[in-house]
Amino acid sequence: MRGPPSPLVENYLREVGFWHVAMVGRGCKLDPKLISVLVERWRPEMHTFHFPCGECTITLEDVNLQLGLPVDRYPVTGSVQSGD
Numbered sequence: 001m002r003g004p005p006s007p008l009v010e011n012y013l014r015e016v017g018f019w020h021v022a023m024v025g026r027g028c029k030l031d032p033k034l035i036s037v038l039v040e041r042w043r044p045e046m047h048t049f050h051f052p053c054g055e056c057t058i059t060l061e062d063v064n065l066q067l068g069l070p071v072d073r074y075p076v077t078g079s080v081q082s083g084d
Helices: 008-015 032-040 059-066
Strands: 047-053 054-056
Touching: 054 059
Parallel strands: none
Antiparallel strands: 047 054
16 A cells, blocks of 8 residues: 555454554565566466575465464455456
């Protein structure tokens, strides 16, 4: 999210435990070169990154540890509509 969310959206995000996810990356600068390298090394058929030292993948446990997302409850699903 580019700017602060509306209070209504903030309340929903807090209710479902995703507020901290919306705040991930605030104040961090993205490195386009690093992102490009990761995209080049991603192998979608195996869902892994291929590095000189071996293969690496992102697990649900990694997401839980890095972002603090709850992974022991019901999944959040539904349709998504985008303006672009």
